[in-house]
């Protein structure tokens with residue numbers, strides 16, 4: 001008889017015992033606790049499902065004979081809704097037939113009652129080796145995740161694949177790049193990715209937000225200053241143009257830069273030299289320039305707000321980022337990624353999203369693009385009471401949420417209106433049909449065709 005020692009039971013598992021008999025629950029609880037596993041119990045199938053909804057379990061011991069939902073039904077639900085959870089069925093001696101059925105339905109193993117604790121250990125040993133298989137799987141999945149990701153950019157849609165190819169191509173040259181795209185589309189991420197893929201990758205990446213700095217400050221940040229160049233300049237300081245020394249200079253929000261600063265930078269780009277504030281000695285500079293803006297600079301030129309010569313200097317290569325609307329097929333991937341990120345950060349277990357909630361997110365237009373989606377998922381994870389995000393978890397979107405769930409096509413409008421009337425009328429077909437101005441048979445047909453369901 002093999003009895004596993006506590007130490008050999010690593011890794012620790014999260015288990016649940018589902019049995020209507022208190023004595024079985026207690027004795028199994030006692031047995032597994034000895035090995036330091038995290039363990040929970042449920043007296044019914046319904047209670048087990050409730051607990052599964054709260055957090056993931058690796059393994060369930062389920063009694064077949066229970067009042068209400070029996071073990072087989074619970075097994076089926078678990079296999080469908082939580083396929084990663086393993087189930088061991090417990091059944092009375094003499095009902096080997098139901099054990100066989102359970103195995104066919106996806107149980108990992110079965111135990112015949114009455115059983116000795118040692119038998120549990122044997123089952124555990126087997127389950128642990130399966131556990132290793134699942135953790136290997138997650139490991140592989142994790143690696144795949146790395147592969148499907150380009151630097152820290154998430155997306156596999158055709159516009160993103162095109163973007164990755166473009167990044168690789170432009171990273172090799174030294175020409176100035178202008179990254180354009182709506183707010184929150186990942187301009188800064190892309191600037192970093194270009195730097196990381198470029199021959200300058202080992203040199204500094206220096207980012208300056210031109211929108212955030214008043215002119216005088218921006219000048220001293222960029223060019224540096226000599227001691228005593230202005231009141232308060234007690235020490236000489238190198239500017240970013242010097243600090244970057246061979247790396248990449250990222251000028252974010254370049255559309256907000258002043259006319260004077262445009263002239264100053266134009267000179268630097270042409271001469272590859274600069275003067276720090278208060279100095280007459282030219283300093284050679286070497287950097288690759290990447291700029292970003294969400295403004296339409298061509299329009300700004302027409303309106304006299306942006307210098308055309310400066311624009312041509314920074315816009316040698318254009319990298320335009322797609323909005324999230326144009327790559328909606330990436331939304332599930334991004335939601336998954338942000339769920340994992342914020343679950344990890346908040347140490348909550350939110351690892352699933354209901355399909356209607358996901359389609360809600362997919363149907364929304366996301367004016368704030370990935371940043372908005374990221375914030376929305378973060379908030380939902382923080383507030384969620386279960387491990388599965390549902391439509392209700394996005395109700396804080398307020399009016400946007402209403403827009404989100406608003407029907408778009410005529411068919412959807414029709415369906416949601418009929419559903420509403422049915423609900424108001426407590427699903428009384430005759431009364432609802434009257435209100436809708438159609439006959440009962442048509443209403444029945446419609447309900448069937450559109451798969452409308454009376455809430456349980």
Ligand SMILES: Nc1ncnc2c1ncn2[C@@H]1O[C@H](COP(=O)(O)OP(=O)(O)OP(=O)(O)O)[C@@H](O)[C@H]1O
Nearest residue numbers: 152153154182183184185186187188189294370371
């Ligand atoms: N493809 C993506 N994959 C993962 N995260 C992304 C992606 N695109 C954007 N993000 C995230 O969204 C947020 C906004 O991205 P970023 O700051 O690069 O946007 P931006 O285009 O510079 O926006 P703005 O014009 O408002 O400055 C960041 O937290 C970033 O990590």
Ligand SMILES: [Mg+2]
Nearest residue numbers: 187188252292
């Ligand atoms: Mg930005």
